[in-house]
Amino acid sequence: LDELAEQDDWVLSLPEPDDIQNLPWLETLGETGTLVLLEKLDRLAEDTDGEARSDLLSAKLVGLQRHLSLVFHRFIDGDTADRRKLKLHVNGIAVEAFDPFCRGQAATQELPVERMSIGGETIEIRPYILPHHSKLSPQTWRYYKDRSDFLSNQGAYVYRNGRLMAWGDWFRMIPKGEATKLARVRIDFPSTLDALWTIDIKKSRAHPPPAVRARFKRIIERIAGRSVRVHRGRGERMLQADAxxxxxxxxxxxxxxxxxxxxxxxxxxxxxxxxxxxxxxxxxxxxxxxxxxxxxxxxxxDFADDPKRVSLAPDSTDKQREVIAELKSVLDPDREMEPREFARLVLSTGLAGRNIEVIEAVALELYAA
Known part of the structure; x- marks a missing residue:
């Protein structure tokens, strides 16, 4: 860039063979490969120095690693046709693929794929419904939430020859909301259809052609309802007749x-x-x-930030026992219920937690006294 500014023209500098041998990381290429070496990154630190400079650079490297792990996740996983797995490293540390569809989780719903032909080329549309947080461990939930915020990253994930180009957008067909935050749609198209997708020069944005938009709209209407049911399912069970x-x-x-x-x-x-x-x-x-x-x-x-931290249950076993005892004095003062029947009633109130085994154990003790 310095030479371009000095020459005021598009010029290309070719290094001498001896200079090439002195380039850092050259030994990592093997017999073949491509090395992209960026130097003189004078704006990367944004006029900071000392510890602040180090922290800023570290944060940007983490951001780079996360960006690569998402954009090229299918190449890293080998999830592309006729291509070997891609190995990426940042500062010598291997980049692990981040799957935005949570396909490694048993509770993820992969809906039927739809295919359409345009100009003799095939476009594939694969809808996914991510698991409700209750189906994930706290560690897994926080990992996905930290890497791919559920609310802002819902929508279409557009891939060109396997490389993620655009994501987190419903193409202005529906607004982003809590009810659809678990919905994701993977769209694959080949580079031969670039003109129809109006790809920008940086290959970072893509707008679907009318035929794809029409099909996508019908899919949205279907999967949005599935996402709503997953998101609301547990709340609806609270309102069942036996609760x-x-x-x-x-x-x-x-x-x-x-x-x-x-x-x-x-x-x-x-x-x-x-x-x-x-x-x-x-x-x-x-x-x-x-x-x-x-x-x-x-x-x-609080629930949108981290539902795993929201609980109305007593925060200790002793308090839980006190709550169950108080409920018994009100709900069954004359001991007309069986212990397990009473335990199910206590569970339905939600006032003593959601662990039926613990509630039943306390109920058996109370009725045996």
Whole structure:
């Protein structure tokens, strides 16, 4: 770049054979290969020095490694036709492929592939539905969330000859949202269709031709519903007939969703019954106030950030035992239930955690006393 600026012309400098032998990393090429050597990166450090310079360079190298692991993940994994696995290194450290479709996870849904022909060439469209966080270990969830934020990276992943060119976009057909954050669509097209995809000079952007957009729109409508069902599935199970959540969910005629305390729940009925006639109204008002003060925004933010950290269960075994004992005194004071029947009722409230084995063990102890 310095010589181009000095000559003010497009010139190419050819190094002498002796100079080539002195290039760093030359020995890594073997008999054949290509070495891209970037030097005089005076703007890379952005006018920093000392420890700040070192931290900045390290962060940019990490970003480079992650970018390569995503853009060339199919080459690194050998997931390209008629091509050997590609080996990439950053500072001597091998780059491992990052699969944005979580295909290594059993709970990932790979939907049927669709193929279409344009100009005698084939375009493949493969939809995926990523697993709900409850199907992943905390470590795996954080790994994928850190590398590929679920909300912002939903959408199409466009590959040209196996190389990822563009991702995280629904081509303005639908907005990105929580309900579709688990949906991904892999689109493969050959380089012979570059003109139809309006590839830019940097080969970093691609816009689908009308025929592909029409097919893609139909696929979006189908997979968006699948993603919604995966995302909402666990919440819907909380509202089944055999459950006893303290909250009730209602949908008004205008489509507005609201949550409120269920005053028919045995726990709330007991609280109201325990008050005298003068204070019954105050108890109902207090419970209604708690319902109106539900911190929806805070819950949404915490859950979107890391659902693995959000829990309403007691934070210790002793507290869990206390909660179950209190529930027994309200839900079955006369011991009319079987221990396991009571345990299932406690589980349905969600107030003592979600581990049925622990709840059953405590219930058996309480009923044996």
């Amino acid at each position: 006893s959540p303290v909250w009730i969910r209602t949908v008004g005629r205008d489509g507005i969703i609201s949550y409120a305390p269920d005053f028919d729940h045995p726990l709330l009925q007991a609280a109201i019954a325990g008050a005298d006639s003068e204070n019954e109204g105050a108890v109902r008002a207090a419970l209604s106030a708690l319902g109106a003060a539900l911190p929806v925004d805070a819950l949404y933010a």
